[in-house]
Amino acid sequence: MSASIEHRKIVDFVAGFKAANKNTVERVRTFDPKLKTWTFEVVQRDENASKFSEELKISKRRQKEKEKRMKSIPDKKNASPGEKKMPTKPKSKMRLNVVRLHNEGLIFKQIGKMYGVSENSARLAYHKEMNNK
Incomplete structure (x- = not known):
């Protein structure tokens, strides 16, 4: 896969995540001066966020099933001699x-x-x- 296609997928994912979490409310909980990090606490979670995560899980499951199906299709080279071959087209x-x-x-x-x-x-x-x- 080319880098631009992967980048496009990542940009689309981030845009979908932001859209799904538009109504999520967070507040600052603490600041750690040693690590220089802020910790946020979710006050109210958007309903679309859970739908977004479910859709993500479903799409990953479908991808795994598709890969599994592709692996289960027998190779023509590895086919046993007893199996029937596909009929060939008549020569033009x-x-x-x-x-x-x-x-x-x-x-x-x-x-x-x-x-x-x-x-x-x-x-x-x-x-x-x-x-x-």
């Missing part, structure tokens, strides 16, 4: 013709123009057909 005419045209001497750029696709798509179709993928 373009994919079959790309091999023929390339063997006739056309370059991938020309083949791509013929089918209205990029040079890389033509090259990919060729290599997939040659490697039986």
Whole structure:
């Protein structure tokens, strides 16, 4: 995740926290001169603050469940030989013709123009057909 996305999430969290605690009343309790810190006491807590914390817990729970689901999905590489494989799509005419045209001497750029696709798509179709993928 990029730093700007993480920063945006943090800024959104702080803004949501401030909005949820708008009606919370605090008062100064003590000042510690050694640590140079103020201690505050909550006089009245905003109802939205508890809702905010509940929503935060729910979102964390959903994230954990999502990660757990992603881990439980079996890998195609690790699938046992007895399992059924997904049905493959029938090979397109373009994919079959790309091999023929390339063997006739056309370059991938020309083949791509013929089918209205990029040079890389033509090259990919060729290599997939040659490697039986």
